[in-house]
Amino acid sequence: MKRNSFAIKVHEGLKYDFRQGVGSVWAKLCEVLDSKGGSNFSMWQIEDVVFCYYESGDDNSEVASGLYEVFSEIEDTFEWISDPKSEMRLMYHDFGIVRQDKSLIRHRVFVTRLKDGFEEEYKSRHDALVEARGGVPDPGPDSNFSIWYAGGYIMGYDEIDTTMEADETEEQHEATVKWETRMLEIMDWLTDDVDWLTGEHHDHVVRIGFH
Secondary structure, X not given: OEEEEEEEEEOOXXXXXXXXXXXXXXXXXXXXXXXXXXXXXXXXXXXXXXXXXXXXXXXXXXXHHHHHHHHHOOHHHEEEEEOOOOOOEEEEEEOOOOOOOHHHEEEEEEEEEEOOOOHHHHHHHXXXXXXXXXXXXXXXXXXXXXXEEEOOEEEXXXXXXXXXXXXXXXXXXXXXXXXXXXXXXXXXXOOOOOHHHHOOOOXXXXXXXXX
16 A cells, blocks of 8 residues: 655635635546545645645556646646645655554644755654664554655644553653654644644644545
């Protein structure tokens, strides 16, 4: 299974037109996914940014081309951050044990804006997490976690097994605060993931479509 993503930025003042456009091509979008082997598709919006995630076989070219053609029909309402045919840079992956029963899954989707000059630091910090696992699958609760980068944006998609969630220990919490404090220095959050730490208020990302 291949995880895929693409992202778009809705033109100012056209959020309603974009949503209406998605509705007008939704049947075609579903047909592309069903006929060309795409699955677990979802669209997430925060402010004027829309992040799309889906899964496919190892050869994603037909699905990607089909999605590109469908979204191009409403391209007057947005600009591409990264189109389906152009892979976003994979910054992190923690695929673990993917749960087929999505009723037990809680999604965490987040979007940030990476400050200039910090792309490689972000990548290396997350590469260290992958190396620390030593190739051993993560049993959870994160069961399908990927982070991508394109056009200055960081976008994360995480499926969390709700049956395995637990409160952080004091040691884990201290490590989280240390990690997120550095992250706040190199990027600006669009979603509300670290509002508990900063006391700021951001909108929560909203799922606007799934198939």
